[in-house]
Amino acid sequence: MTSPSSQSDREKVVSKLPPWLRQELKIRTAQLRVDIQDAVHQGISHWSALASAPSPVDTSGAESFSTWLPAGQWESFRADSKDRGVSLIQGLAQAVRLWLEMNPAPTVKRPSVVRRIVVCNQKGGVGKTAITAGTAEALAEDPDSLHPVRIARQLARAASEEGTADGEPETSSPLDLEDLPGLGMRVLLIDFDPQGHLTKQLGQQPLPIGGDSLTCHMAGEAKGPLADLIVPVPDQRFGNRLHLLPACTDAFLLDVRLSTVRAREAALERALSPVESEYDVILIDCPPSLGLSMDAAIYYGRRRDTEQPGASGALIVVQAEDSSADAYDLLTSQINDLRDDLSLDIDYLGLVVNLYDGRRGYIATSSLQAWMDIKDPRVVAVVPDLKEQREAVRVKQPLFVYSPKGDQAIALRALAREIS
Numbered sequence: 001m002t003s004p005s006s007q008s009d010r011e012k013v014v015s016k017l018p019p020w021l022r023q024e025l026k027i028r029t030a031q032l033r034v035d036i037q038d039a040v041h042q043g044i045s046h047w048s049a050l051a052s053a054p055s056p057v058d059t060s061g062a063e064s065f066s067t068w069l070p071a072g073q074w075e076s077f078r079a080d081s082k083d084r085g086v087s088l089i090q091g092l093a094q095a096v097r098l099w100l101e102m103n104p105a106p107t108v109k110r111p112s113v114v115r116r117i118v119v120c121n122q123k124g125g126v127g128k129t130a131i132t133a134g135t136a137e138a139l140a141e142d143p144d145s146l147h148p149v150r151i152a153r154q155l156a157r158a159a160s161e162e163g164t165a166d167g168e169p170e171t172s173s174p175l176d177l178e179d180l181p182g183l184g185m186r187v188l189l190i191d192f193d194p195q196g197h198l199t200k201q202l203g204q205q206p207l208p209i210g211g212d213s214l215t216c217h218m219a220g221e222a223k224g225p226l227a228d229l230i231v232p233v234p235d236q237r238f239g240n241r242l243h244l245l246p247a248c249t250d251a252f253l254l255d256v257r258l259s260t261v262r263a264r265e266a267a268l269e270r271a272l273s274p275v276e277s278e279y280d281v282i283l284i285d286c287p288p289s290l291g292l293s294m295d296a297a298i299y300y301g302r303r304r305d306t307e308q309p310g311a312s313g314a315l316i317v318v319q320a321e322d323s324s325a326d327a328y329d330l331l332t333s334q335i336n337d338l339r340d341d342l343s344l345d346i347d348y349l350g351l352v353v354n355l356y357d358g359r360r361g362y363i364a365t366s367s368l369q370a371w372m373d374i375k376d377p378r379v380v381a382v383v384p385d386l387k388e389q390r391e392a393v394r395v396k397q398p399l400f401v402y403s404p405k406g407d408q409a410i411a412l413r414a415l416a417r418e419i420s
């Protein structure tokens, strides 16, 4: 949370508050981007303006709580509490509860058109699956609790519409760690890779061969509704918001089956359209290839008529090494060809430089600089090479369940916000 613009006209007050009420206050002020001291100030003002004290709050277990209030407010609050025959701790708890009641949690802002994020690069092993899963987990996280995010200062400023406009000098480092509410999106992950890594990493089973699958739906040979194939990724922090369409090894033959399909670029769109209304964001974990199925994925990420630029598109995962650059050229030429051939608007959501380790020396640092220099699309995240990612894969748990406070999750939350 940001610090107040000035403490000079405020005085520090120390009292007590029950831990549950303090936690609710912390979350709600973060959700509304309000300073805790301003919330307490408003709560006390409203409380004092009431005709009589509201019903009591259970203050058992109250712990030390300090904040800053405008000079004189605490003194008159003390007098009001005395007049009403309530203790200061009870009065403060009532004031905070009153503020919470008057300032309900904001509802999650949902996109009007489902956002489609195509995570791609035909180069293998760069971390497409890890970035797809982590971004999805960050997008689906619980909006009613706080999670650590390493967020660039200017992003935080834009979100809070405050900051240095008043001429205050920057006091924080360019990359601050903040506790922010989850984004609360309803998210569908598509394991579009016949290897099924995403499915397995999330502890789920690939769909059995010979049954229904995304490939069948794309080939126009569906055996039932697509929704029946989708499974939830269970964990309290995702509520029931994070779902997965598991892979099936029949996707190894997807390009062959697509070759006879009419308007095959639109095959993924046709297959997914029946479930789109259930989700805010759909992420496609692409295989390391550049075939017809990739065309269908890119087509699916094109900008639709009613959509804002940059809401959907291709998110390209690369590594800071020389061979990544050649792969990138091939991928962008495929995207540009499709864009020109079919007259589509296809947006790039950005480059993610993954598995970065500056200790690897000049090759890593100069390659990172080369990615930075591209500028369009710009680098939207640099994700370090961290052991918790590999460990989460090993134990087949979502990263955000295995290590919710780890640096990897912290970086991926920032990425999810950067492309939102």
Ligand SMILES: Nc1ncnc2c1ncn2[C@@H]1O[C@H](COP(=O)(O)OP(=O)(O)OP(=O)(O)O)[C@@H](O)[C@H]1O
Binding pocket: 122, 123, 124, 125, 126, 127, 128, 129, 130, 131, 193, 195, 197, 286, 287, 288, 354, 355, 356, 383, 384, 385, 386, 387, 389, 390, 393
């Ligand atoms: N930032 C990271 N830090 C540490 N390990 C990572 C990171 N990102 C990915 N990995 C690990 O690198 C390996 C390859 O990652 P991943 O499977 O996500 O790549 P991919 O591009 O999807 O591969 P493929 O092309 O085969 O689909 C995995 O073991 C994964 O856990």
Ligand SMILES: [Mg+2]
Binding pocket: 128, 129, 130, 193, 197, 198, 285, 286, 287
């Ligand atoms: Mg993969």
